[in-house]
Amino acid sequence: MSQNDQFIAAQGGNLRVRVEGPQDAPALVFSNSLGTTLEMWDAQAARFSKDYRVVRYDTRGHGGSVVSEGAYSFDLLGGDVVAILDALQIEKAHFCGISMGGFTGLWLGLNAGARMRSIAVCNSAAKIGTPEAWNTRAAMVREKGKAAMQELADSSPSRWFTAAFTEAQPAVVQRAQSWIANVDPQGYAGCCDALAGADVRDQIARISVPTLIVAGSADPVTTVADGEFMQQRIPGATLVAVPASHLSNLEAPAAFDEALAQFLRA
Numbered sequence: 044m045s046q047n048d049q050f051i052a053a054q055g056g057n058l059r060v061r062v063e064g065p066q067d068a069p070a071l072v073f074s075n076s077l078g079t080t081l082e083m084w085d086a087q088a089a090r091f092s093k094d095y096r097v098v099r100y101d102t103r104g105h106g107g108s109v110v111s112e113g114a115y116s117f118d119l120l121g122g123d124v125v126a127i128l129d130a131l132q133i134e135k136a137h138f139c140g141i142s143m144g145g146f147t148g149l150w151l152g153l154n155a156g157a158r159m160r161s162i163a164v165c166n167s168a169a170k171i172g173t174p175e176a177w178n179t180r181a182a183m184v185r186e187k188g189k190a191a192m193q194e195l196a197d198s199s200p201s202r203w204f205t206a207a208f209t210e211a212q213p214a215v216v217q218r219a220q221s222w223i224a225n226v227d228p229q230g231y232a233g234c235c236d237a238l239a240g241a242d243v244r245d246q247i248a249r250i251s252v253p254t255l256i257v258a259g260s261a262d263p264v265t266t267v268a269d270g271e272f273m274q275q276r277i278p279g280a281t282l283v284a285v286p287a288s289h290l291s292n293l294e295a296p297a298a299f300d301e302a303l304a305q306f307l308r309a
Contacts (some may be wrong), residue, residue, distance in 0.1 A: 045088040051100075053126040054119060056109025060100045060127055068159065069097035070136035071307070072124060073278065073282075074144030076290065077224035077234055078168070079107035082119040083092035083141075086296045087303070088207050095307075098136070099129055102143065112229065114236035121150035128158055137267060137307060141292060142265065143234060146171060149257035152250035152277075165257040166289050167267035170242040171274075177239035181232040186295075188228045195231075196224035203290045205261050215293055247276050247281020255306040257299065260291055281306060 050057035061081055073084040101108040103115060103123055124147060126128035128136055133160045137160045140148040145167025152162045158280055184191045199214050200209045209216050223231075254277045258270035267284055274282040283302040287294035 048107065050107075051127050051130040053103070053109065053123045053264050054284065055111040056250040058100050058103065058109065058123055058127060059234055060131075060256075061088075062096065062098050062131065063088055064094070064096045066096060068094060068096045069129075070098055070131075070133045072123070072127070072138045073134050073139035074100070074138065074147050075080045075102055075105065076142035076144055077102075077238070078199065078226055078231065079219065079290075080222050081092060082083045082133055083219070083222070083290070083293065086290060087139075087300060088195050089306075090300050095137070095256070096224070098131065098148045100124075102234065104233050105226055108230075110227045110230040111233070113233065114224075116232035116237050117150040117241055117268065118154075120234075120237055121154060125153060125155055125158060134158070137161045137163070139165065139286050139303060140167070140169070141165040142167055142289065143238060146238070146241055146243075148156030149247060149250070149273075151223075151244075152252050152254065153243060153246055154224055154251050159252045161235060161255070161307070163255040163257065163306065164273065165299075166259055166265050166291050168245040168265045168292075169247050174239040177235045181239070183237035184232045192225060192226055192228055192231065196220040196229070199223055202264055203288060205288045205293055208288070208294045210275065219293065244272070247273060248278070248279045248305075250280075253306075255303065256280055256282045257302055258282065258284045259289060259291040259294070260284045262284070263290070264289045
């Protein structure tokens with residue numbers, strides 16, 4: 044937690060939000076991946092808050108945000124972003140999300156395009172994984188609670204980072220593991236439920252806001268092919284591959300930041 048944090052009302056409770064940068068600058072919203080918190084964007088906030096009003100938040104069920112009961116949906120998670128924009132009196136914003144946050148970007152492009160200057164959909168896909176896998180994970184986490192979160196933390200490096208990065212940057216990897224270990228099991232399971240029902244493959248051609256797609260060249264979860272699928276269907280979308288696995292903003296921050304900066308400038 045930081046003294047810069049504020050809590051903004053959304054459906055069923057409050058969302059933890061951090062705002063940095065000039066108040067009159069264009070707004071840039073960052074949305075975290077499943078199992079992480081707004082701290083995953085520390086490096087990007089430091090860079091982009093020079094020129095943008097950077098807004099970060101803990102996705103519902105994560106960090107300091109509300110852990111509402113039951114299954115979540117992207118109507119709920121996307122609606123949370125709109126609630127944040129409304130509370131901060133931001134008419135239009137750039138949006139950058141990774142993995143689950145990237146899917147939130149697709150939802151916003153489809154359902155709240157009038158509020159978006161652009162969307163950056165990073166290490167994500169129009170359909171992530173299978174409903175069966177997400178339902179199995181949600182059931183495991185609900186049954187085993189904190190022990191399941193520790194199991195997920197122990198196995199997360201192989202999903203999130205390349206082996207070379209895990210060996211070279213153990214402190215970064217351990218910090219990321221601490222995020223997922225401390226996520227509320229019910230909140231994590233609720234987001235798994237949202238991902239189980241998330242499939243916009245037949246809808247993304249309707250997205251009309253400028254779209255950047257960032258893929259990790261070594262990402263086993265959401266592949267470059269997933270990025271190419273979106274890029275071929277979203278009109279005018281740009282695809283950039285960076286040398287990283289699934290959490291590319293942490294593994295390849297220079298390449299990630301440059302791709303985002305060039306896109307925002309354009």
